[in-house]
Amino acid sequence: MKHRLNATWHRSLIAGSALALIALGTLAQAAEVVNLGALRFTSHAAGYIAYEKGYFRDQGIDLKFKFFQAAQPVAVAIASGDVDFGVTALTGGFFNLAGKGALQVIGGVWHEEKGMNGSAILVSNKAFDAGFKTVDQFPGKSIGITQLGSSFHYMAGQIAEANGFDFKEIKLKPLQKVGAIIGALKSGQVDSFIIAPHIAKGLVNAGAAKQIGWLYDYAPYQVTTVFTSTKNTKEKSDLVGRFMKAYGRGVADFRRVMLDQDKDPAATEAMTKLIHKYVYASRPYAKAAPSIKSGAINLNAGNALDVGDVDKQLKWFQAQKLVSSGFSVRDIVDLSYVQAYNIPN
Amino acid sequence: MNLQMQNIGHSYEDLQVLDGIDLHIDEGQIVCIVGPSGCGKSTLLRLIGGLEVADSGTVLMDGEPPESCLNPLTYVFQDFALLPWRTVEKNISLVLEDHPLSPAARATIIDDVLRRTHLSEFKDVFPRQLSGGMKQRVAIARALAVKPAVMLMDEPLSALDSQTRELLMEDLVDLWGRERFTAVYVTHNLSEAVRLGHRIVVLSRRPGRICEVVDIDTPLDQRDTANPELAQKVKILWQLLHDEARAADRELANV
Amino acid sequence: MSEQPPSPASPPRPTPHPVPFRGGGFNPRPLGIVGPLVFVGLIGLWELGSQTGVIGALFLPAPSEAFAALNELFQSGFLWKHLSASLQRLAMGWSLGSLAGVLVGLSIGLFSLARAGLVPVVSALFPIPKIALLPLFIIWFGIGEGSKVATLFFGSFFPTVIATYGGVDAVDRGLIRMGQSFNLSWLSIVRKIVLPGALPAILSGCRISASIAIILLVAAEMIGAEFGVGAYILLAGNLMAMDQLIAGVVLLSSMGLIVAFLIGKAERRLLRWRR
Numbered sequence: 102m103k104h105r106l107n108a109t110w111h112r113s114l115i116a117g118s119a120l121a122l123i124a125l126g127t128l129a130q131a132a133e134v135v136n137l138g139a140l141r142f143t144s145h146a147a148g149y150i151a152y153e154k155g156y157f158r159d160q161g162i163d164l165k166f167k168f169f170q171a172a173q174p175v176a177v178a179i180a181s182g183d184v185d186f187g188v189t190a191l192t193g194g195f196f197n198l199a200g201k202g203a204l205q206v207i208g209g210v211w212h213e214e215k216g217m218n219g220s221a222i223l224v225s226n227k228a229f230d231a232g233f234k235t236v237d238q239f240p241g242k243s244i245g246i247t248q249l250g251s252s253f254h255y256m257a258g259q260i261a262e263a264n265g266f267d268f269k270e271i272k273l274k275p276l277q278k279v280g281a282i283i284g285a286l287k288s289g290q291v292d293s294f295i296i297a298p299h300i301a302k303g304l305v306n307a308g309a310a311k312q313i314g315w316l317y318d319y320a321p322y323q324v325t326t327v328f329t330s331t332k333n334t335k336e337k338s339d340l341v342g343r344f345m346k347a348y349g350r351g352v353a354d355f356r357r358v359m360l361d362q363d364k365d366p367a368a369t370e371a372m373t374k375l376i377h378k379y380v381y382a383s384r385p386y387a388k389a390a391p392s393i394k395s396g397a398i399n400l401n402a403g404n405a406l407d408v409g410d411v412d413k414q415l416k417w418f419q420a421q422k423l424v425s426s427g428f429s430v431r432d433i434v435d436l437s438y439v440q441a442y443n444i445p446n
Numbered sequence: 447m448n449l450q451m452q453n454i455g456h457s458y459e460d461l462q463v464l465d466g467i468d469l470h471i472d473e474g475q476i477v478c479i480v481g482p483s484g485c486g487k488s489t490l491l492r493l494i495g496g497l498e499v500a501d502s503g504t505v506l507m508d509g510e511p512p513e514s515c516l517n518p519l520t521y522v523f524q525d526f527a528l529l530p531w532r533t534v535e536k537n538i539s540l541v542l543e544d545h546p547l548s549p550a551a552r553a554t555i556i557d558d559v560l561r562r563t564h565l566s567e568f569k570d571v572f573p574r575q576l577s578g579g580m581k582q583r584v585a586i587a588r589a590l591a592v593k594p595a596v597m598l599m600d601e602p603l604s605a606l607d608s609q610t611r612e613l614l615m616e617d618l619v620d621l622w623g624r625e626r627f628t629a630v631y632v633t634h635n636l637s638e639a640v641r642l643g644h645r646i647v648v649l650s651r652r653p654g655r656i657c658e659v660v661d662i663d664t665p666l667d668q669r670d671t672a673n674p675e676l677a678q679k680v681k682i683l684w685q686l687l688h689d690e691a692r693a694a695d696r697e698l699a700n701v
Numbered sequence: 702m703s704e705q706p707p708s709p710a711s712p713p714r715p716t717p718h719p720v721p722f723r724g725g726g727f728n729p730r731p732l733g734i735v736g737p738l739v740f741v742g743l744i745g746l747w748e749l750g751s752q753t754g755v756i757g758a759l760f761l762p763a764p765s766e767a768f769a770a771l772n773e774l775f776q777s778g779f780l781w782k783h784l785s786a787s788l789q790r791l792a793m794g795w796s797l798g799s800l801a802g803v804l805v806g807l808s809i810g811l812f813s814l815a816r817a818g819l820v821p822v823v824s825a826l827f828p829i830p831k832i833a834l835l836p837l838f839i840i841w842f843g844i845g846e847g848s849k850v851a852t853l854f855f856g857s858f859f860p861t862v863i864a865t866y867g868g869v870d871a872v873d874r875g876l877i878r879m880g881q882s883f884n885l886s887w888l889s890i891v892r893k894i895v896l897p898g899a900l901p902a903i904l905s906g907c908r909i910s911a912s913i914a915i916i917l918l919v920a921a922e923m924i925g926a927e928f929g930v931g932a933y934i935l936l937a938g939n940l941m942a943m944d945q946l947i948a949g950v951v952l953l954s955s956m957g958l959i960v961a962f963l964i965g966k967a968e969r970r971l972l973r974w975r976r
Contacts, residue, residue, distance in 0.1 A: 173939065180759060194941040201759050248939040274844060274925045275932075281836060281924070290844050423940055495882060517884050527879035531897045532975040540893060541883040572974045590885060 132163035133340060138175035138187040139166045141380050143299060143396030144211045144325060145188055146359070149379045150372065151351030160343035166379075179204060179330050186329050186344060191414050193250025193423040195328075199433040200425055205334045206326045206411060207440040208345055208404035210352075213322035217360075217399035219255065220316040220324075221301035227289030229311040236260060236314045240270035245291035246283035248275050252324065252422045256295045256316060258417055263319035286310055299396030323407040323414070324398075334435045345404060345438045352400045359397035369394070408434060409443030447509045447518065447595040447628070448472050449494065455606045455653075456489055462653040463489050467503070469647060469656065471596065476622065476666075478639035481649030482687060482694035487632045489598055490654070494630060495519045495598045511595035516545050520594035524601040526581040528573040528588075534560070535569045538588045554589050563587040563619070572692035579610035583617070590625075597629040603638060615641050619666045636683050640676050641669050648686050651694035658686050767947035774948060779928075784952070786928040787918055790846065791956075794853025794921075795914040799907055802858045806865025810899070811891065816866075827859040832920040844925035852921040857910035864906020868899030901975065903970050911960045915953060930956070 135157075139145050148166075151157055169175050172189035179187050180203035188210050189195070198204050213219040214229040224233045224242075233242055239260060246253035254273065261268040274291050276282045279300070285291040287309045295316055296304075304310040316322065327348065333341055354372070362369045373393050374386065380396075381389035401407070411430055418424040430445065456464040463486035479487050492498045494505055511518040513686040528537050535556055542552045552648065560566045563583050573581055576688050582602055589597055603611045621627070622642075632687065633639055639646045640662065648658040662669075662679060669676055744764050750756040751763030774780045808815040809823075831852050838848040872895050880890040922931030934949035936942075 173941075177941070192939070194939050196826065197941040198759075203759055249936050249941045273927070275923075275927075275935075276839075276844065276925060277923045277935075283840065284836065284839065285844055290839070425942075497878060497882060501921060517882075519882075521879070521882045523875065525875055527873075527875050529876060529894065529897070531900075531972075540880075541885070543893075544889050574974065574976075579726050 115178070132158065132161050134163045135186065136165050136167050136184045138169055138178055138184040138189075139173070139379075140169055140172065140189070140298075141382070143376065143380055143393050144297070144356075144398055146376045146393075146397075147210070147348060147351035147355045147400055148188065149250070149351070149376055150354050151347050153378070154351070154354065154374050156350040160347045162340070162343060162347060164347075176204060176328070178327065182308060182330065182332070183223050185333060186327060188325055190252035190325050191255075191411065192252055192257040193254075193418050193421075195439075196415055196418055196424040196433070199328075200428045202331055202432075204244070204328050204433065205331050205435040206328045206406065206433055207334065207341060207435050208348070209325075209401035209406040210324055210327055210328040210404065211324040211398050212401045212407060213317045213320075213324055215317045215321070217317065218298050218395070219398055220297055221294050221305070221312045222260070222293065222295050222314040222316060223286065223301055223304060223310040224293045224313050225286050225289045225291065225310055226308075228292035229313075233292055234311075234313055236319075237264055237266075239264065239274050239293070240266050241272075242292040243272035243274050245274050245276055245285050245294045247277055247279065247282070250339060250418070253295060255414060255417060256322075258421070259316075259320050259322070260295075261393050283397070288356050290332060297396065300390045302395045303392065321407065321410060323401075323410040326406065327404060334437075338437070341402065342438055349439075352402070352404060355397075355400055356402060359394070360399065362394060362397065403440055404438075405440040405442055406434065406436070408436070408441045412445045414442050447507060449596060449630075450506040450508050451490075451494070452503050452506065454490065454493060454500050455496075455503070455636060456486070456493060456501045457653075464493075464500075465653040465655050467561075467654070467656060471628065471630055473509075473595075474626045475629050475644040476627075476631055476642050478631045478633060478643030478646045480633060480636060480639050480646060480683065480687070481651060481654060482651045482691040483634060484652050484694055484697070485649045485690075486652060486654035487634075487649060488524045490649075491521075491598050491600050491632050494596075495521055504532070512593070515593045515595050517541070517592035518595040520589045520592055520597055522582070522585050522589050522597060522599040522602045524604050526573070526605075527577075528581055528584060530573050532574055533570050534576075534584050534587075536543070537573070537584060538591050541567045541588055541592055553654075559587040559590045562590065562624075563617070569589060577610070578606045578645060579614055582606065586618075595628065597627055599629055599631045601633055602631075604635070618642060623667055636687070637671075638682050640679050640682070642666065644677075646683065650684065651690045652697070657690075658676075708780045714724070745925065756834045762944040762947060764947075766944040767951065770942075770944040770948040771951065774933075774945075779933075782928045783930050783933050786926070786932075787922070787930040790849050790853060790921065790929065791914055791918065793846075794850040795857045795911060797850070798854040798857030798914070799910055801854075802861025802905060802906070802910070803865050805858075806862040806895075806903075807869060807891075807899075809862065809866040810869025811895070819862075820866075823862050824857060827863065831856050831917055835920065835924060848924055849921040849926065849929075852917050853904060856913045856917040860910045860913060861903070861906045862901050864909070865899060868902025868906075869895055871902060872898035880931070901968075901972055904964065904971065908964050911964065912957060915957050915960065 131234045137148055139148060152164050152166070167178070167184050169178075172192065173194050175184065175187040175189050176195045176198050178184040180198050194351050195204070199206070222236060228242065232238070244257050246257060248254070257271055257273065258268055261271055271357065274285070276285055276291075279296070282291065283300070286304070294310070301312060305312050327345070329341055358365065358368045358372045373390050376393050377386055377389050380393055408430065411434060415430050417422065417434075419426045434441075451469040452465050454464055454467040455462070467490065469477075480488065481487050489498070493500045507518070529540065532540060538556050538559060539552060542555060547555070557566070560569060563586055565580070565583055565587055568576065568580065568584075573584070576584065586602075602609065603614055606614065608622045619642070631639070631642055643662060646660040646662065647656055648660065649655065660679065662676075664673065664675060747756070747761075748965065751758070751761070753765075756763075774783070809819050810816075831839045834855070835848070835852065838851045842848040842851045876894050876898065877890060885893070913935050918929070919931035920935055922929040923935060926932040930949055930952045934946060934953070937945035937949055
């Protein structure tokens with residue numbers, strides 16, 4: 102009896118493994134391996150959601166994350182063909198690479214919009230006490246940025262432009278790393294800093310800095326975009342389309358849950374847990390959750406792209422002589438995958 | 447000024463190198479110290495000049511050095527010890543710079559000793575440009591510059607080839623003839639000792655004790671190599687040293 | 702023929718011939734022209750590769766583009782701004798670091814207490830990459846010139862300390878003994894015997910510390926620097942402007958060459974006695 106049962110179990114095991122093997126085989130055949138260059142920020146959550154929920158698999162994409170410490174290397178890795186897709190802010194370096202014909206912007210991700218959670222304008226306690234309490238007092242003050250040509254540099258430029266004063270009157274302090282800027286802000290060595298909400302809220306709540314405004318008060322801003330290599334848009338257009346569909350579903354889930362966190366607390370909790378696998382993974386969940394939740398920023402619905410703002414950014418970098426002037430926005434965006442709006446003439 | 451050594455003994459850690467040395471150095475004499483290698487000749491010289499302190503016994507200075515003397519006990523080293531970054535003139539100047547002398551007085555002394563050692567034309571030359579013999583002449587000139595009461599010469603000719611050695615010995619004999627300097631002259635070369643020493647002190651192998659003192663009365667300027675009396679002295683000295691040298695040769699270095 | 706036994710009579714005498722020469726080779730000769738020629742050749746190949754498209758513009762800019770970037774920098778007048786900013790930092794950081802290094806190295810070489818106390822500290826701190834300490838320097842010295850000069854200072858301080866006390870240790874004890882035997886004062890022995898004796902080692906230490914200072918320039922100018930060759934290179938990297946990057950690297954390496962040349966000149970002058 103025992104022997105017979107064993108035999109039956111054995112037989113079914115063989116059959117089961119065979120089935121599993123066949124299933125794996127077909128999947129492996131169908132699913133195309135695609136690398137997504139990712140940073141461990143909440144603004145990248147849509148990709149993590151789409152992956153965890155199997156949206157990429159549904160499109161026959163075997164997605165692999167390649168994690169980076171900074172935005173710049175993502176663009177380089179795509180230009181060199183090591184990574185297929187990336188989501189980062191538009192920077193001088195990005196535009197220069199794209200201008201050489203290596204990269205194409207194919208969709209929008211994070212978009213600063215009035216009233217939506219977004220980047221905050223912080224001033225150091227020292228500067229605040231000395232009277233730096235409104236944005237129009239920026240002339241003569243210093244601002245911490247990572248590097249010249251970074252999105253931080255651009256944001257400082259936008260504030261100068263929107264308030265109608267000479268950009269040269271703001272003292273730029275390139276400090277390479279966000280951590281270094283935070284340190285300099287806390288100790289009062291720089292007067293101000295414009296930073297994403299999850300960091301800004303932490304600093305303000307801890308009393309380490311004061312918020313004097315929102316970036317969105319001065320301009321709508323297409324902060325990050327999805328991009329890929331020009332080679333992919335030309336030779337694997339179908340794959341790019343499927344990738345964007347999957348990514349778009351992740352964006353939709355994120356918007357539904359994270360942009361209205363009180364509506365369904367259980368769903369918010371579940372999604373925060375999912376994101377925590379990738380963001381602040383080294384911190385305990387209880388500590389990470391508030392940062393993740395407060396870092397929920399506005400993602401473009403359907404990855405729609407604010408082409409007009411991309412054009413504005415490019416022109417600003419070109420005017421600053423940080424980007425070569427030999428190309429325009431048309432050369433670096435491919436609008437065949439998502440809805441585009443605010444299209445310049 | 448005379449020097450008196452009283453019962454000098456010295457050891458390095460457990461190794462005794464000198465034992466019960468009693469010796470007088472009389473003014474105007476060259477005393478040669480010979481002995482097998484490792485017998486403590488050079489140590490004795492360092493003790494005499496105060497570069498090391500003896501474990502037991504004392505070295506006494508008997509009488510005042512002459513008033514013009516700047517450095518009563520002055521060494522001449524085997525390896526010359528010239529500063530390679532100073533010219534001949536500046537090397538001599540070095541030992542005068544710490545004394546309260548006017549630049550003119552210093553220059554006079556330098557010119558004088560260079561002339562006496564026949565080096566005047568090499569004044570501005572760096573040591574590397576000189577032969578070994580010339581370097582030692584510079585070192586001797588430097589020693590003369592401080593007008594020593596006693597010259598302590600530590601195998602001054604050992605680093606030179608035999609022809610140069612001959613020439614330098616002639617110079618030293620000449621110099622003594624003119625200046626009657628006092629010297630303690632350490633060497634392992636017997637014919638050197640016999641050429642230059644008024645008195646030759648033979649040390650035993652380690653620990654060094656005085657085993658014989660030989661006086662040679664022949665005036666220095668009459669001691670040429672053909673002199674049978676001197677050859678006899680060398681032979682006697684060699685007999686004294688032979689067994690000691692053989693035994694010393696078979697000893698393990700530093701055990 | 703080989704089967705034949707050798708003739709018992711005297712073998713035939715070979716005709717006299719000269720001794721063959723065997724002493725050739727292993728004797729490098731200076732071939733002054735070859736170095737520059739290789740250099741020019743490599744750049745020529747590189748330019749050719751870029752012109753024909755074998756080397757993609759994305760991967761490496763042509764030398765002519767880098768030269769154009771350099772020229773543009775020169776024309777705009779920013780070259781002097783960058784150079785003077787960097788040279789000021791180098792001069793301050795390196796000279797203070799070397800001076801302090803020589804003093805500390807000398808005291809280690811001369812005093813047993815300093816040696817016992819400082820050598821372990823120096824050995825422990827020397828291998829720390831100064832870049833890793835940059836955040837600390839920012840807190841201590843601020844984001845102005847202080848932290849930049851401090852980075853260069855510490856970068857050049859430690860190798861100079863080690864070179865100096867090594868040099869002092871290597872001074873011939875016989876010379877020091879000679880000085881003592883002539884009753885030279887302690888200060889005279891240090892000034893006239895120990896220091897000149899250690900000078901060759903100190904100067905080669907300077908060579909190394911100057912190179913380290915130039916290497917650290919880029920790191921030092923990461924923090925809050927608007928001008929400076931390092932800041933220029935960093936910006937070029939951020940902007941993916943490879944022509945400017947290469948131009949900046951050329952600037953750095955010419956600074957290195959000039960410093961090496963100056964130290965070589967100082968060596969020839971100060972160590973004239975060695976030749």
